[in-house]
Structures are given as structure tokens and as C-alpha cells.
Amino acid sequence: MDTTAPTASLQPVGELGIYTVSELRDAWRHALNMHDEVEIDLGGITEIDTAGLQLMLMAKRCPGKTVRFVNHADAVLRLLDLANLGGTLGDPLLVTDGATHFRKTPSFQE
Amino acid sequence: MDLSQALATFLDESRDLLAQMEEILLRAETSDLAPEDMHALFRCAHTIKGSAGLFGLDVVVRFTHGVENVLDRLRNGEIVFTDALINLLLESQDHIARLVHAVAASDALPEDEGGPLLERLQAFNNDFDGRAGDMVKACETERVEVDVASGIAIGAEHWHLSLRFGPDVLRNGMDPLAFINYLRSLGDIVHVETITDAVPELFAGDPEACHLGFEIALRSAAEKAEIEAVFEFVQDAATITIVPPCARIDAFIALIDALGEDPRRLGEILVACGSVTERELFQALADQHLATDPAPIGELLIERAAVQPRVVEAALGKQKSAEERRGGEGKSVKVPADRLDALIDQVGELVIAGAATQLHAQRTTNPDLQEVASNLLRLVEDVRDTALRLRMTPIGEVFNRFPRVVRDVSRELGKEIELVISGAEAELDKSMVERIGDPLMHLVRNAIDHGIEGPAQRLDASKPARGTLNLNAYHESGSIVIEVADDGKGLDAERIFAKAVERGLVAPDAQLSTAEIHRLILEPGFSTASEVTSLSGRGVGMDVVKSNVEALRGTLDISSEPGRGTTMRLCLPLTLAIIDGFQVGVSGSTFILPLDTVVECIELPSDAQGGGYLRLRDKVLPFVDLREMFGLEDEPCPARQNVVVVRFAGRQAGIAVDELLGECQTVIKPLGRLFERVAGIAGSTILGTGEVALILDVPQLVQRAITNEGRERSTAAQSSASIA
Numbered sequence: 001m002d003t004t005a006p007t008a009s010l011q012p013v014g015e016l017g018i019y020t021v022s023e024l025r026d027a028w029r030h031a032l033n034m035h036d037e038v039e040i041d042l043g044g045i046t047e048i049d050t051a052g053l054q055l056m057l058m059a060k061r062c063p064g065k066t067v068r069f070v071n072h073a074d075a076v077l078r079l080l081d082l083a084n085l086g087g088t089l090g091d092p093l094l095v096t097d098g099a100t101h102f103r104k105t106p107s108f109q110e
Numbered sequence: 111m112d113l114s115q116a117l118a119t120f121l122d123e124s125r126d127l128l129a130q131m132e133e134i135l136l137r138a139e140t141s142d143l144a145p146e147d148m149h150a151l152f153r154c155a156h157t158i159k160g161s162a163g164l165f166g167l168d169v170v171v172r173f174t175h176g177v178e179n180v181l182d183r184l185r186n187g188e189i190v191f192t193d194a195l196i197n198l199l200l201e202s203q204d205h206i207a208r209l210v211h212a213v214a215a216s217d218a219l220p221e222d223e224g225g226p227l228l229e230r231l232q233a234f235n236n237d238f239d240g241r242a243g244d245m246v247k248a249c250e251t252e253r254v255e256v257d258v259a260s261g262i263a264i265g266a267e268h269w270h271l272s273l274r275f276g277p278d279v280l281r282n283g284m285d286p287l288a289f290i291n292y293l294r295s296l297g298d299i300v301h302v303e304t305i306t307d308a309v310p311e312l313f314a315g316d317p318e319a320c321h322l323g324f325e326i327a328l329r330s331a332a333e334k335a336e337i338e339a340v341f342e343f344v345q346d347a348a349t350i351t352i353v354p355p356c357a358r359i360d361a362f363i364a365l366i367d368a369l370g371e372d373p374r375r376l377g378e379i380l381v382a383c384g385s386v387t388e389r390e391l392f393q394a395l396a397d398q399h400l401a402t403d404p405a406p407i408g409e410l411l412i413e414r415a416a417v418q419p420r421v422v423e424a425a426l427g428k429q430k431s432a433e434e435r436r437g438g439e440g441k442s443v444k445v446p447a448d449r450l451d452a453l454i455d456q457v458g459e460l461v462i463a464g465a466a467t468q469l470h471a472q473r474t475t476n477p478d479l480q481e482v483a484s485n486l487l488r489l490v491e492d493v494r495d496t497a498l499r500l501r502m503t504p505i506g507e508v509f510n511r512f513p514r515v516v517r518d519v520s521r522e523l524g525k526e527i528e529l530v531i532s533g534a535e536a537e538l539d540k541s542m543v544e545r546i547g548d549p550l551m552h553l554v555r556n557a558i559d560h561g562i563e564g565p566a567q568r569l570d571a572s573k574p575a576r577g578t579l580n581l582n583a584y585h586e587s588g589s590i591v592i593e594v595a596d597d598g599k600g601l602d603a604e605r606i607f608a609k610a611v612e613r614g615l616v617a618p619d620a621q622l623s624t625a626e627i628h629r630l631i632l633e634p635g636f637s638t639a640s641e642v643t644s645l646s647g648r649g650v651g652m653d654v655v656k657s658n659v660e661a662l663r664g665t666l667d668i669s670s671e672p673g674r675g676t677t678m679r680l681c682l683p684l685t686l687a688i689i690d691g692f693q694v695g696v697s698g699s700t701f702i703l704p705l706d707t708v709v710e711c712i713e714l715p716s717d718a719q720g721g722g723y724l725r726l727r728d729k730v731l732p733f734v735d736l737r738e739m740f741g742l743e744d745e746p747c748p749a750r751q752n753v754v755v756v757r758f759a760g761r762q763a764g765i766a767v768d769e770l771l772g773e774c775q776t777v778i779k780p781l782g783r784l785f786e787r788v789a790g791i792a793g794s795t796i797l798g799t800g801e802v803a804l805i806l807d808v809p810q811l812v813q814r815a816i817t818n819e820g821r822e823r824s825t826a827a828q829s830s831a832s833i834a
Contacts, residue, residue: 018280029313082302
């Protein structure tokens with residue numbers, strides 16, 4: 001990971017749940033220690049539970065840092081819908097009017 | 111959206127779902143169901159309930175809810191399918207169908223009938239309720255602070271659930287959102303507010319501890335016990351408050367008190383859930399001195415109003431799924447039948463005009479005109495085919511109702527019958543599908559009632575105890591053939607003949623072939639059943655079937671073998687509107703034969719003139735002479751006559767004519783009442799020249815030729831004349 005770039009991109013895959021939250025939290029914390037902005041691509045998430053959702057909420061609460069979630073997998077979207085947290089944890093890139101649905105974010109922006 | 115339109119959609123959807131339920135339930139009788147089937151079954155009832163709720167059809171909701179509970183228990187493996195349960199569920203499904211039907215017809219809903227059914231359904235729920243009931247008592251005394259005795263009544267018509275989970279819930283393997291998701295099986299979640307205030311920062315908190323709470327508005331007809339049962343496993347590790355619909359504001363104040371969170375914020379969340387109105391809440395809070403300044407709505411609401419609509423929907427991919435839904439709808443379009451009929455009519459006129467154009471073009475010597483005219487005609491033909499195909503529906507639509515009929519009727523009669531359906535994908539005109547249902551139903555019931563014997567009788571005849579009823583459909587030369595075949599005892603020719611004599615239908619000394627005797631059961635007022643059952647045998651059966659089938663320009667054939675079974679073969683034209691015709695001329699008049707029935711054309715052998723049969727490749731072919739039949743003697747008989755060989759329902763016959771004029775498209779026009787009964791004529795049409803031509807009724811002509819042949823042959827045998 002390029003530590004000089006202001007933005008980092010993470011792509012967790014598999015489960016975002018009680019069995020993986022600790023591990024993921026450490027990874028995200030690590031990225032946030034080095035970057036002010038972290039973009040987390042959720043396209044590879046196959047399962048998510050309440051613990052995973054809570055971790056997403058926690059990530060949003062990181063003073064001085066910005067965490068963005070993009071490319072939500074369907075499983076994630078369904079849970080966000082259920083919890084009515086789409087406004088907080090939804091994907092901001094999807095709503096830009098008229099713009100193409102920008103799904104793939106380059107790993108680093110110089 | 112127009113509510114009546116939405117209601118129509120609901121009715122359509124319900125019918126589909128009910129049909130699906132029936133299909134699964136019938137399958138459950140013979141084999142174990144896969145989990146998906148159990149879920150599908152539950153979803154059917156659940157969807158109907160939910161949609162009925164939207165339209166305020168409380169009777170439907172109440173009843174379906176009872177059914178849904180049982181299906182839920184089945185799904186969860188708490189109870190298993192038994193014959194009694196399947197019967198009960200089928201009856202319940204019938205009752206829902208009746209309710210839906212009553213809604214469609216704007217009749218009063220037959221509510222009373224549901225009561226006894228619900229009670230029986232309840233029997234399957236009882237132990238469940240007992241268990242849940244105990245739990246409710248425990249909850250009510252200890253934690254659930256619901257007091258509806260005093261205070262201002264408020265109008266929210268949903269349950270309000272307040273959930274606060276303890277820190278260990280997640281670690282203990284419980285997933286709060288899964289519970290909430292499960293609430294959907296009880297009703298509609300109107301609103302969920304996730305309480306995230308306690309969620310720690312990423313760097314500070316333990317991600318495995320639960321810091322979340324939820325406020326939920328749930329529209330459901332469920333009992334409180336059922337809602338509580340959802341949270342049974344977490345009740346020790348969570349604070350759960352359930353406020354019933356239409357509770358008083360005090361209940362919410364108590365809730366706010368008990369939670370000990372910021373009352374203003376919590377109040378706003380309650381407002382967001384729609385559980386209380388803003389005015390009521392702040393009034394109440396002020397009264398209780400919980401909130402000191404009655405400021406306008408709080409930040410949360412403003413924030414919510416700002417982010418809600420597009421952002422959330424887009425982010426959730428709702429737009430995407432909406433598009434997918436639209437895409438799915440695009441695959442089929444519902445069109446009112448009268449518009450289709452109008453289109454077919456217009457295409458019919460177009461066909462006539464096209465044929466006229468073609469005719470006039472041919473009379474000119476202008477090759478360009480002839481070319482465009484034939485091009486035009488070809489296109490018109492394509493349009494015609496496409497237009498007719500719009501109305502084509504698989505016959506399976508009719509067949510689908512029979513599994514249930516066979517099941518019910520065979521049970522009633524104590525017979526074991528297996529229904530085998532094949533060819534359900536064969537298509538025919540929608541109007542035919544609608545009109546063939548009743549005749550078919552009669553044939554099926556007849557086969558079960560009179561055809562297939564009881565198990566004991568079958569075993570005596572060394573047949574399997576279980577009878578088989580075959581429903582089969584297939585296309586044959588422009589017609590669709592539908593067979594109802596049983597492996598029962600077959601028709602008893604002697605008994606039929608005796609009965610016919612008794613009823614005065616035939617003379618006692620009449621010489622009839624077996625096939626002719628079989629056809630006697632189609633005569634009005636004939637019934638072979640010695641005892642009259644509730645199902646058939648009222649003497650109004652087969653003749654009605656026969657006339658129904660004939661009204662559709664179809665035929666009904668019977669073949670039966672004693673001890674082996676009976677096959678009823680319905681042969682119907684695919685469409686009632688437009689056909690490809692074959693024009694023939696007889697003594698200056700033009701007649702039309704449906705091209706599909708034409709097999710070949712041959713020259714009439716000189717030695718066969720006037721006779722009833724001729725030799726065709728070493729086989730006897732009976733034929734009718736149209737000249738003779740219609741008395742057309744205006745013009746002298748040409749030196750050379752032709753025979754059109756036609757086939758219908760597996761039999762061939764010849765039709766002797768003067769000239770062969772070739773193919774043409776034919777729009778069938780009805781003959782009108784006066785000529786309805788003219789033998790040998792099925793309809794009329796207008797030719798390109800503007801002349802009227804009669805369409806020949808091939809089935810009738812074939813029948814006539816064969817009967818003639820029988821007679822001719824017997825006279826021929828008597829005079830020992832050789833066959834041509």
C-alpha cells in the first residue's frame with residue numbers, strides 16, 4: 001500500500017460478520033492510520049450480519065478521517081434497507097444525477 | 111394509481127398464488143416436499159394476506175393469517191403433513207379463493223364459513239399458543255410496560271417494537287437484524303429506526319459487542335404472543351417493549367422513561383416511525399416535564415427529510431430492482447380481450463381486401479402490379495398469423511384445474527386414480543380454451559365416475575388397484591386433439607343398446623355397429639349410470655358435451671374396449687376466425703375446404719361415379735358427391751371430375767367436385783341462425799371477387815361418407831357386387 005497517497009482503497013471479501021469483524025476492524029484501522037480517506041469496496045461481501053453493520057457504523061465514526069463505502073453487494077444493500085441505514089451507509093456515487101454509475105474506483109488517486 | 115386497477119392486479123395475483131398453493135398441496139400428498147416448496151407455500155398465504163391488508167380486506171387477512179400460521183409451523187418442521195392437514199389446507203385454500211372471488215364480484219364476503227375452518231386450523235396451532243402464552247405472562251409481569259388503561263388514545267395502527275440489545279448478543283451467536291427480518295413473516299415492517307447513538311468509534315470500541323437498538327413500526331395482524339415469540343431466544347439479553355396498535359400515548363411515555371435515553375431524541379424517532387404524532391408526543395413530554403422547551407421538530411427529522419428520498423433509494427439499488435421489475439413486466443403485456451378481437455376482425459377484413467387486390471392484379475397484364483400485390487398478400491398472411499398467435503394459449507391452463515378435481519372426486523367415490531397429463535403446452539385459441547373447460551370437466555368426471563372401477567373391482571379384473579386417467583393434447587392437421595382416456599371397464603355396448611331401446615332412441619331390431627352404439631351415449635336424455643350420483647349421471651351429460659363441442663366446430667369420438675377402458679377424443683379447430691382455404695367449384699358455385707384437412711387431390715375414376723366409395727392405392731375410400739348432396743345440377747357434369755381427399759380425426763374420405771380452384775385465405779363468417787343447422791356447411795366467406803362462398807364442414811362430410819359407405823357396402827354385399 002502506498003502510504004503517501006491520501007486515499008486508500010480496501011476490498012474485503014467474503015463474510016462481514018461476527019467472525020470477521022475483529023480482523024476487519026484491525027485492517028481498516030491500519031489503513032486509517034496511514035490515510036485520511038479510505039474507500040471500502042463492498043462488492044466482494046457475500047454475507048453480512050448485525051455485527052458487520054455495526055462495524056460499518058463504527059468506521060464512519062473516526063474523528064478526522066473519512067470512510068466511504070462503495071459498490072455495495074446485494075447482501076449489504078438488503079441489510080441496509082432492513083435497518084433503514086441507507087442514508088448513512090449507502091453508496092454516494094450512485095446518486096450523482098446523469099453521471100454514469102461509477103462502480104470501479106481506481107485503487108489510488110494521485 | 112387507480113385503486114380499482116391495483117385491486118384487479120391483487121385479484122389476478124391471488125388467483126395465481128392460490129393455484130400454486132393447490133399445486134404444491136396436491137404434490138405433498140404423494141411425495142415429501144422440498145424446503146423451497148414449504149417456503150413457497152408459506153409465501154403464497156403470506157403474500158395474499160399482505161396484499162389483502164393493503165386493501166383493507168380484513169376478512170381475508172384474518173382467515174389467511176390463520177392459514178399462514180399453520181404453514182409457518184409446517185415450514186419450521188414443528189408439525190408435519192398428514193392427510194387431514196392437507197385436506198384442511200385445501201379446504202382453506204378453497205375458502206380463500208371464495209373470498210377472493212367474492213371481492214372480485216363485489217359480493218358480501220362469506221365470512222361465516224371461515225369460522226369453523228379457522229377453528230380447525232387453530233387445532234394445529236394450539237400447543238404453540240400454549241407455549242407462547244406462558245411466555246407472554248412472564249414478560250408482562252416483569253418487563254413489558256404496556257398500559258393502555260389511561261391517557262390519550264392515539265391512532266397509529268401498527269405495533270411499535272422497541273428493542274435494545276445487550277452487549278453479548280452478537281458474541282452469543284444471535285443476530286438482531288435476522289430477528290427483525292423474521293418479523294416480515296408476521297406482517298409489514300412500516301419503518302425501522304436503527305439506534306446508533308451507542309455505537310463507539312472505530313478506534314475505541316469492541317466490534318463484537320452489540321451497541322445497537324431498534325425502534326420498529328410493524329403492521330401485522332399477529333397476536334402479541336407471536337411477536338414476542340420472535341425474540342424468544344434473546345429475551346434475557348435484551349430489553350424488548352411491544353406497544354400494541356392504537357395504544358395510548360402513556361405507553362410510549364412509559365417506554366421513553368424505561369429506556370432512560372434522551373427523551374427528545376427518542377420521541378423524534380417515535381414520530382419518525384409514525385407511532386405517535388409530533389403534537390401528541392411533545393404535548394405529552396411537556397406534561398411530564400421530560401422536555402423543557404417545546405422547540406420545533408428536532409434535528410433528526412430535518413436531517414431525515416433531507417436525506418431520505420432519492421439518496422437512500424438509489425443507494426439501496428431500489429432503482430435497479432425497479433427497472434428489473436419493469437423489465438420482467440415487459441415480457442408480457444396484458445391486453446383486454448375485446449381489443450384483440452377487434453384486431454382479428456380488422457385483419458379479417460384486410461385479408462379479404464388483400465385477396466381482392468390480388469385477384470384484380472392478376473386480371474391486368476401489369477407484372478409490377480402483380481408483384482406488389484403478391485408481396486402485399488404475403489405480408490397480410492404474416493400479419494394474420496401473428497395476430498392469431500396473439501390469442502394462442504396453452505391448453506395447460508384448462509388442464510391445471512383437473513388434478514384437484516380428480517383428487518376430490520376420486521376420494522368421494524373411494525377410488526384410487528392417478529391423473530397423467532401430457533401435451534399441456536399445445537396451444538389453441540384463447541376463446542376455445544375458455545369454452546372447452548366445461549365439456550372437458552364433464553368428460554373427466556364421467557371417466558372417474560363411470561369409467562374407472564373401485565379398487566376391489568379392479569383387483570378382481572386383475573388390474574392394478576389404482577386407476578389411471580390420461581389427459582393428453584396434441585396438434586393434428588390444423589386441429590387440436592384432446593384425449594380423455596381411462597383404463598376402466600369400458601363401455602358396455604349391450605347395456606347401452608338396451609337402454610337406448612328402453613328410452614325409445616333406437617328400434618329394438620336396429621342393426622348398429624359397436625361404434626354406433628357407443629355414440630348413442632351422446633344422444634339427449636341418455637345416461638348409463640344405474641344409480642344417480644352427485645357427480646354425473648343426471649342424464650344431462652354427454653349430449654351437452656357433444657353440442658358444446660359442435661358449437662366449437664369440433665367433434666367428439668368415442669373408442670372403448672370392454673375391460674380395457676374408454677378414450678374420449680375431442681377434436682377442435684385451432685381458431686374460430688381465419689383459415690387457409692382450398693377452393694373448389696361445383697356446378698358454378700364455389701366452396702371452400704379448410705386446407706389443413708386436405709390430403710391430396712385425385713381424378714374421380716369413371717367407374718366410381720355416383721357410388722359411395724372408390725379405390726385409392728388398394729384401399730377403400732368412401733366419398734360424397736357434392737353435386738348430388740347439394741342438388742347442384744344447373745350445369746352439366748364435366749367430363750372429368752375430381753376428388754379431394756380430406757382427413758379428419760384420423761379418418762379419410764373423398765369429396766367429389768367439378769373443379770379445383772386452388773388455395774385462398776378465408777375469413778370465416780357465421781351463417782346466421784337460419785342456416786345454422788344446414789348439414790355439411792360450417793360457415794361462409796366472401797371471396798376476392800365479392801362473391802359469397804360456403805365453407806364445407808369437413809368433419810360432417812367425413813362422417814357422412816363413412817356412414818354412406820357402411821350402407822353401400824351392405825347393399826353391395828347383398829348384390830355381391832365387387833368393389834371397384
